[in-house]
Amino acid sequence: MNTSMYAIPADSSPFALNDDDAYQRWREQKLAETGLPAVVEINDPGDLQGVEQQTLLSTCERRNFAFFRIKEALGQTESALRALGRRFGLLDLDQNLCAEDSGLTAITVKPTDTDHIYIPYTNRPLGWHTDGYYNAGQHQVRAWLLFCAQPAAEGGANEIMDHEIAYIRLRDENPEWIEALMAPDAFTIPSNTEQGEEIRPDHSGPVFSVSPIDGSLHMRYSARQRNVIWKDDAPTREAAAFLLDLFKRGDDHIFRYRLNAGEGIISNNVLHRRDGFRDEPGAGSKRLMYRARYYQRLPVPREK
Numbered sequence: 001m002n003t004s005m006y007a008i009p010a011d012s013s014p015f016a017l018n019d020d021d022a023y024q025r026w027r028e029q030k031l032a033e034t035g036l037p038a039v040v041e042i043n044d045p046g047d048l049q050g051v052e053q054q055t056l057l058s059t060c061e062r063r064n065f066a067f068f069r070i071k072e073a074l075g076q077t078e079s080a081l082r083a084l085g086r087r088f089g090l091l092d093l094d095q096n097l098c099a100e101d102s103g104l105t106a107i108t109v110k111p112t113d114t115d116h117i118y119i120p121y122t123n124r125p126l127g128w129h130t131d132g133y134y135n136a137g138q139h140q141v142r143a144w145l146l147f148c149a150q151p152a153a154e155g156g157a158n159e160i161m162d163h164e165i166a167y168i169r170l171r172d173e174n175p176e177w178i179e180a181l182m183a184p185d186a187f188t189i190p191s192n193t194e195q196g197e198e199i200r201p202d203h204s205g206p207v208f209s210v211s212p213i214d215g216s217l218h219m220r221y222s223a224r225q226r227n228v229i230w231k232d233d234a235p236t237r238e239a240a241a242f243l244l245d246l247f248k249r250g251d252d253h254i255f256r257y258r259l260n261a262g263e264g265i266i267s268n269n270v271l272h273r274r275d276g277f278r279d280e281p282g283a284g285s286k287r288l289m290y291r292a293r294y295y296q297r298l299p300v301p302r303e304k
């Protein structure tokens with residue numbers, strides 16, 4: 001595997017373990033951002049206004065996620081969401097195994113025609129993860145957009161945690177854990193086989209990496225034990241256990257939100273999970289979300 005995209009942090013980076021000053025300055029700013037960010041109203045996603053765009057991008061610059069609400073009911077949901085992504089300069093949709101042609105994925109309860117049951121397409125809860133954590137090399141999902149066309153009759157709320165806050169919690173507890181999680185073999189994604197054919201080989205990668213393009217922090221993570229094989233050494237095992245415990249005991253930077261119809265999230269691929277839910281299709285309450293994944297991170301707003 002080409003490991004060059006997993007760059008070692010530059011000296012002036014808050015993510016360099018030998019630069020505590022840069023880390024402390026950045027940490028203070030990050031932790032000062034508290035509370036759920038306000039939902040940004042969008043009049044027309046096909047004609048995003050400057051102020052709407054600036055508010056969303058500056059929130060994402062500080063928090064790595066932002067909520068939006070589209071005021072009008074969308075006629076063509078998929079093309080409207082593609083247009084919205086384009087307005088953010090997000091173009092490279094990740095074509096995952098179940099993506100439909102548009103590059104947007106409709107996430108709803110549906111029968112699967114593969115060997116495996118993909119939990120996103122059931123009504124079951126989804127554990128903490130970042131999107132595309134199983135992707136190798138350059139195919140890192142750096143941003144995603146989630147839009148709620150229809151909530152479930154009951155349940156289906158999301159929880160979100162900026163992955164940079166998870167980094168802070170780990171580093172404050174033990175900087176050696178950060179080193180372990182930045183190792184190129186921190187965890188291994190087992191191969192994926194369908195109908196006897198290997199469609200994805202085993203591959204290893206880091207949990208945390210720093211983008212060589214813009215110095216931003218990227219995280220690959222799944223709390224699901226069967227999805228990843230953690231490196232069998234003490235710091236890696238302890239760091240993985242610490243994260244599980246963090247999610248269990250809670251944190252004032254974990255935010256819970258249940259998207260209403262017309263609401264969505266854009267994010268620099270932060271940690272997230274969802275509750276299980278109950279549909280009532282007869283009453284028009286069948287949960288339908290649209291998701292787009294991007295290889296680019298959201299741009300930094302031009303005007304501040």
Ligand SMILES: [Fe+2]
Nearest residue numbers: 129130131272
């Ligand atoms: Fe996800």
